[in-house]
Amino acid sequence: MLALGVGRLKSTILVVLPYRRRNETECRSHEVGHCQTASSHPIENRIGGQYSRFCFGLLCCHTPQCGVSNWDTVFPRKNWMHIPDGYLSVTVSAATGALAIGAVGLSLRQIQDRLADRVVPLTGMMSAMIFAGQMVNFPLPGVPVSGHLIGGVLAAAVLGPWAGCLAITSVLLVQWALFCDGGMLALGANVLNMAVCGAWGGFAVYTAMRRVVGTGLKGTVASAVVASWLSVMAAACLFCVEFGMSWSRADLSLGNIFALIVSYHAVIGLGEALITGAVISFVWSHRPDLLQGGDGAKTHVASEVGRFVTAGLATSIAIAAFLAPFASEHPDGLEAVAEQTGISQLATTPSALLLEDYEIPAISQMGWQRLSVSLAGIGGTAAVVLLAGSLGAVLRRPAISAADDD
Amino acid sequence: MEIIEQSEIDAGPQRPFSDSHMIEMSQLSFRYPGGRAALKDVNLKIEAGEVVGLVGPSGAGKSTLLLHLNGLLPLNLAADADSGVSIGGIPIRKDQLTAIRREVGLLFQDPDDQLFCPIVQDDVAFGPLNLNLPPGEVRQRVTDALAAVDLANYGLRQTAQLSVGERKRVCLAGVLACRPSVLALDEPFSNLDPRARRKLIAILQNFAGTQVIATHDLDLVLELCQRVIVLDDGRVRADGPTRAILSDRELMEQHGLEVPYRLASGRDG
């Protein structure tokens, strides 16, 4: 019965096929007309070089583009890949979606109070700028891959966390709607990982660190560098958590994959940190007023709280970095809870690490496992601190706006 | 008198501008924050229906002056402060901005700065929508304005696909859809090819209200304007009939301008 159904559908498709060919030529011919009027078509020729890029969660891997020349005209050379549909369960998608909607709604409300009638031009222009900035290739020496800007911290540093969050959300929405990049159901998770965590959390770290290090050029750039690296790590960790919650099964231990994802993003984060730092320092030297926080950056984190957050952040990262490899060999309190609640697959179990099967002595001796677990620990801590920080910033708001009035 | 006029403005769309000057500037000075003085002690009176050319070298303060007509400058106008400019007898104050902006339509130099909607008809409808007009009226105004700039079937085009001349005309349609009584145009003819320029001239000649055109295109000033104001270094240097001023070689060269070819060769009179 089912087979018959499939057969029928196939014949339908065959019947429709001739139409398809005709339409194709039609599309092509009117395409040419479009290209002539649209002044911006050089994007197809100029941008992208010979590599397409794939990003996972944030970004993942960049592979050399296939050399077929026809690809150049049809396929977007610049192909980001955010979380597609199918990776997360419906429950997780719904939960992340609800969180993302809440966060975006909160940002919308906050920004209306702060920027008033400038909301649309400033935020819209910022998201357009981030979108265009993401298409700029940063070549890596010696490897056929390249990096690009992600921009959460950059947007937040200029416009503040609320507008920054909205700007990145807009970028993600448009990338979904134009490139089919990132899934429809996974949009919430993408927004949560990159826009909310990147802009809110990144901004919390950025401001807190500026309080301590200073608001001069060096302090600002250093804060932006650290904040953007942490925002990438936090997003990667959030993806791991979401993926783990979607696929918690008894026969599956996901710790190794997570360790790989997180350590990979630790490197990606370096690129993001370098780019953000360089852009911020350039803007600082030419238009320092843009970085003074038109959104009232100074009022977001009270100084003592800021110091506290930074000190806490530094301590917890240090602890995570040094203790995580040892802690992971002995189930701790959290893991015990996790086992009881049936999400023990999230826990790291070094015994089945991916690379162990291949027995690469050099890397084993270098302590690859411990390193990656370390990095996972750092990332996880960063994610938690970022979320806590942004939550704190949200909760403190009434007192701050009262202070603004004075 | 002023109070009566204000209440009339609030009451409805009738324009109480019959007896006073359309645009009046008295001792207008302006300095950009942390920058140079852009306007120094400008005094101007422009009657309703006049078409005035505003000429002068780059940086003379032409754009700054136009932005004052609409209340976009000074930036933070206090509620009770008077900027020194009045439109149709109404001094530009914070509480009068809506009324002023209804009367003065401003065309910016770069059409990309003004045309911010992806679809043409949305952009043209932006002004009427902000005037809180009923939907039917908005639709009518969009159709009329697009017809007036000769782009009647462009309503659903994407703005990014238009040529520069078409973009400029769509910008003008967006301004005309608000039915202003004053048009303030900043370099309306820059970057246009001769045909697009010719089309824009025809549209402007059909507009019945007051026009202030800031431009470097002196031939065009000769063609469109009855009166010319020469602005240099933030001050009004000359103000008078177009032909008299533009043919004054000494004055023109003193302010970085030159006598238009048609006047210099004497072909045109």
Add this chain to the structure above:
Amino acid sequence: MISYLDRYARGATVCHRWPASLKLLLAFAVTLTSVLLPHQAWPAQGVLACFVFAGHSLAGIPFDYLLRRLLAFAPLVMMMSLALPLSQGFAAGWEVMLSILCRSGVAFLAGLWLINVMPFDQLLFTLHRFGMPKLLVAMLAFMYRYVFVLWDEYDRMQTARSARDFGGGSAALRWRIRSQLIGMLLIRAMSRAERVHGAMCARGWDGTVRVFEIPPESVTRNGNHRTI
């Protein structure tokens, strides 16, 4: 760039003429069903895929375009899902891998169909009707407009720069130059935002978003005619 983005979205086939909300709901339903189906139900996934495929042919989306998009999409999905059994020493994880492959493939096809039968402005309008806040809609429309302007601006800067760089320079230098270009773009974008804000105020903008309630649903091929 526009032609390149909305490649087939402004066609005039049956699918393009369907009401926008129907298209959106259809794509959503297919995606949701596919993600809800367990991997054991692979025949059902196959039926779904055929369904979507039929939609593609109805919409006149050429097969080679689909194939290319799929070919580019497949490797990274394969990589991520293959990592699952790989990390378990090939002892487990196959089911999860299969599930991910089926689901993401079908969902990707459905998404591709949606973006190719629905121009961006139509999508925005539909999302607005489904309750997306006006402010966000306005921001997205604004962004969609200025992506092209900013990209042109970047492109000009890039051309001007490469006219003078003689192809030399270390990787570090190239990174710095590109960052500076992005910084320049940011500065220009923010100045432009101020100018646009002025232009909006000149036409009575007070921060309240008012939407012109003509659904751009019946936009046909080139977007300059409307069937009423």
